[in-house]
């Protein structure tokens with residue numbers, strides 16, 4: 001089970017700032033508390049459950065969230081969600097419950113094509129850490145960010161977060177962008 005918590009717009013708009021990093025850590029705290037409470041509850045009910053917090057795990061929460069149908073990948077390597085764009089943090093609970101309901105999956109396949117017309121995150125990243133085209137790793141997975149380059153502003157400038165602040169899906173509404181893009185694509189055919 002994968003969970004998202006929104007990072008408030010007013011704090012992210014000020015990135016990079018102390019207010020932004022406080023908001024990031026608020027969401028880490030809220031998510032950590034939630035997944036631990038949910039795991040405790042499930043164990044009380046007789047299921048196996050393991051909380052995966054938003055920070056410090058070696059699981060790829062973005063891939064898990066995508067596979068759970070919560071959003072698609074943006075060029076910035078972040079989960080783009082219909083409700084809050086990229087302005088979310090993620091956590092999860094691993095459990096052995098069978099037949100969990102699965103989110104109704106929206107079509108996110110158009111996101112890479114849209115990102116190919118945007119590039120805002122690539123242009124605005126202060127470390128030039130976002131790849132124009134994702135690197136394909138040995139295991140076939142995609143890597144969107146040069147994490148060594150990103151680590152410098154991330155650690156020195158309050159968590160940076162410019163790639164969220166500048167994302168089209170943060171500045172505007174996902175559903176409006178999707179509707180306009182799909183209309184344009186249909187008209188071009």
Ligand code: SF4
Nearest residue numbers: 125150160161162163
């Ligand atoms: S956090 Fe900052 S440095 Fe890292 S990828 Fe995003 S914009 Fe670039």
Ligand code: SF4
Nearest residue numbers: 074075115118121167
């Ligand atoms: S800023 Fe543009 S290119 Fe980057 S993830 Fe957001 S929509 Fe895609």
